[in-house]
Amino acid sequence: MYPLTPTQESVVAKARELARTVLAAHAAEVDEQGRFPAESMEALAENGFHGLLVPESLGGLGGDLVLLAAVIDELAQACASTAMVYMMHNSAVNCYLADPAKFETVLRDCAAGRHLGTLAFSETGSRSQFWAPVSQAVAADGGVRLSASKSWVTSAGIADGIVASCLAPDGSGASVYLVAKDDPGLSISGGWSSLGMRGNQSNPMKLEDVPLDDATRLIGESGKGADIMLGKALPVFLVCQGAIGIGLSEACVEATHSHLVGQGFQHTGTKLADLPNLRASLAKMRLETDKARAYLVAVLQKLGSGDPEAMRHALALKDSSSETAVAVADLAMRCCGGAAFSKHLGLERPFRDARAAIVMAPTTDHLREFTGRLLVGLPLFG
């Protein structure tokens, strides 16, 4: 379905293999214990996946958004927490790629599997409206000192690099900095315990007077951080969220299919698959998943060709794919009855995981508002 080159096909085949072995082997335990998917992320790092977007000249795979989407789709089918951690990493990598010369060492470390990145955009003060940071950096010798209260940071305490937003010292706009895990003044609170995506450790992070040198840490220009947040991180985030929704939906279709054809009624000698209402539900799940994947491929094509409507479609992609995953997982739960309600079918995990994307910023509410504004010719932010 994804328009991949033969080389990219082999990368996706490797992702599928890792998903079906390493990720699948640990997903239930990661969810149960609410722990970071360390084994899965290590396997991805060892196989070069941390450098998927990094150019070959810096040791990476030189991949694009199409390859990334196809890989994330595979990972999310086995462990959505791993797919989300990996999504945040790639969103960060695309920010580093805004200035490959400045961040060459970091990019080489990504390619070598030595660097995991993440985003710290959401703040306690502006909640889901991440494009409006309230923390303001203070000018210091050759850079800034940053104090901020970040409300949710995936891979908090584990990620080596945190792409953090704030207001520029002169208040002219946002700035974006690379904060390192061991920078003085950084602390993590919480103890991630959530409904779904229980492996991703999206904990609150406090930055207190963290010294950041502009020459090595400022990403993009001071006061023009929106270019990085919306121009670099957001497209990758939206595409990956689209792919996660599809992977989750696919997992539900597969589990429902094998339950319907595998189980039945002893007293009538019929299978669950002999019931037309259940077959119709399965058909609906298949159709919605296929439609979501087809839309993702169409959006990738628009992004790749520089279509002026590409960003509107990328926003709509996260909306539609996330809502599809919630609807498909709900159908799967109804279709597979009490067997789904218990944990052994593995359906209640995607049912819980799928709900994360609709409240992750930009939330479905924001996406509808943005799309509506674009459709009637209003600026995105009013």
Ligand SMILES: Cc1cc2nc3c(=O)[nH]c(=O)nc-3n(C[C@H](O)[C@H](O)[C@H](O)COP(=O)(O)OP(=O)(O)OC[C@H]3O[C@@H](n4cnc5c(N)ncnc54)[C@H](O)[C@@H]3O)c2cc1C
């Ligand atoms: C699993 C998970 C992982 C995350 N990881 C990260 C991460 O790595 N980095 C990061 O920066 N953030 C992360 N987030 C945070 C996320 O992006 C959102 O900021 C967060 O979920 C918002 O929650 P809130 O309670 O602050 O929402 P609120 O802002 O309180 O929103 C509550 C409701 O109000 C609605 N709402 C808010 N504003 C408007 C508006 N203007 N118009 C209409 N409706 C509105 C929202 O849609 C939502 O339904 C993560 C969140 C989750 C759930």
